[in-house]
Amino acid sequence: MSGELIAVGLSHHTAPVSVRERMAMDEDRVKENLARLHQEGAVSEAFLLSTCNRVELYAVSRDIEAIQEFMREHRGPEGEPIDRYLYWHRNEEAVRHLFRVASSLDSLVVGEPQILGQVKTAIRLAEESKSLGRTLNTLTRQTVSVAKRVRTETRIGESRVGIGNAGVDLAQMIFGGLTGKRALLLGVGEMGRQVSRAMVNAGLEELIVANRTYERSVECAEEHGGTPIQWDRMQEYLGRVDVVIAATGATRPILDRTHVQKALAARRYRSLLLIDLSVPRNIARDVEDLEQAFLYNVDDLTAVMEQGKAERQNAADAAVRLVDEEASRFMMKLKEVSIGQHIGSLTKVAEQIRMEEMERSARVLEGLDPKQRKAVEAMTRAMMKKILHRPISTLRDAAREGDLERIELLMSAWSQEDDS
Amino acid sequence: MQHLLYIPVLLAYVAVTVGHLVPWIVPAAVRERLRALGAAGVALHVVALGADVAVGVLRPGLPEAVSSVSLGVMVMYATLATGRQKALGLLLAPLGLVLLGLGLVVPHEEVAGLQQVQGVNAWLPIHLTLLFLGVAGFALSGAVGALYLYVHKALKAKRFDVIARLPSLDWLDQTQFRAMLFGFLALTLGIAAGGALAVASFQQSWVMDPKVVYTGVVWLIYAAALQSRLIWGRRGRFTAWVSISGFALMVFSLLGLNFILSSSWHGYVG
Incomplete structure (x- = not known):
């Protein structure tokens, strides 16, 4: 390697969007800049990663000052120098940073999958500009393989937060996903809305809303792109949905075993997920004894959420460990x-x-x-x-x-x- | 069977099984590629069986039967055990390994009726292939059924930590049903092919052969389970138990029954 491995850039951690949008480059600009860095002799190898959340230059160089010079050309929205938004990493730190970025450990939403594709694009652009040498070639190849390892080995991509998503997680465990599924929301309480919203975002096909006052169900249905129905038609719809979310202020159960049994028969005993968010509870407890009915209350949702939290922490820890290990192994090889x-x-x-x-x-x-x-x-x-x-x-x-x-x-x- | 060719197959299946049962003692490089390793084992397995056929040492008997079912199980493993379905490896890999191991150690017993099959009869390989496919389908259905029962129980007991890593309940239910349907169709056609074989070779009634009767009973059980699912939507734990017991009956038919049936064409004559 002739020179040091350098990573310099800015990201959502260090720079506001007004700076990031000024720095962001399209593919042609990336190529232009790579060509320029080479011509000026600032780097012997380089690639540029530009996404909406970060712009980073990875280079092998003997001349850090030349890179600094290059960076100084860029200005913030008020004409201020961008120095204060930049972070610099060298050698092992640079490798570790790149591995973390590509593995989505440094992303705004940790575990999001797009970043690896963006890294691959950056590599392709550098290849097309012939700006990768032996060191960066090995490094980029290793980066892609580390990112894949992190994804397959640590479950980091499965992270979700919030009580609403706990409902989605439950649906995942039972149905394997919400695509093509229908849900019936009883009542328009805040928690019920949260769970429904998360489910709609996760691909729920249809949300049906029933409330004692029809006007409020219309209002709530509009907000979530759902279908409002009259309260007394609830039983009829019960047999057509896969998920029931109960969040009314009723003080007595509004769904008992017979209701649910009928619904199950109507749907040929396919599994039915019932989420009871109300206190006191809206769904009779003995519904649980029905083989295909899966009834969960607020506490269960909290448990799912805690489970998710623990898992996310574990996944992140494991991923960081894995990435650090790989980074030192890579440096050793280098x-x-x-x-x-x-x-x-x-x-x-x-x-x-x-x-x-x-x-x-x-x-x-x-x-x-x-x-x-x-x-x-x-x-x-x-x-x-x-x-x-x-x-x-x-x-x-x-x-x-x-x-x-x-x-x-x-x-x-x-x-x-x-x-x- | 030419045992030498089976050694690499056995090693691959051992590695896959160990990788699933006690992953922490396996190096990461192997742990990440269990399915690929399984697929490689399957390819070698096919080569080994193919070589047996090519050199003419394949006299259909007990070891070949067990080895073929093992192949079928491992094919399903290599196809399915990815992502959240990886947990299937916990059941399918050991099953495939044990069956292959059995195939290597059991004595070569030859089926009585074979001695009467004159020359090359196309119905024989068809009959055998279909039945082994059927048993492999039932094996998958049984393994998935067992996992279904486990996930169902965990969902009811609200043990979210374990289920988060397993396939969804619906996937298990669907897969169990499809595998059973597949096994059932193969079994039905296999029995029909056996009938054709009997007529072509022995020119006499075959219906009262004890193994045929036994298999007929198992066929009826599966038929009833599929029927009640398709018509009344009967599914879940009931179907899972049918899957598991049906496969157990099939294994008994494969490993035990032929020894008892001295009066049957399917019985072993040593």
């Missing part, structure tokens, strides 16, 4: 490659010296018989090897510890040739 190059140049220098000295003594050596000449050859080689032994093992140690300074120091002791 260092191994470059330390290999250093060691190569070290031995090359030594061998060159040995050859020069052998040549200088060529006349003397000519007097020796082949066997003796061979012995001299072997001896000089062994000497070089022994001399190099310590520097090489020190280099390896330094690489393992990530001690770049010591590596530089060691290499500088080996004259001009280390510049490979």
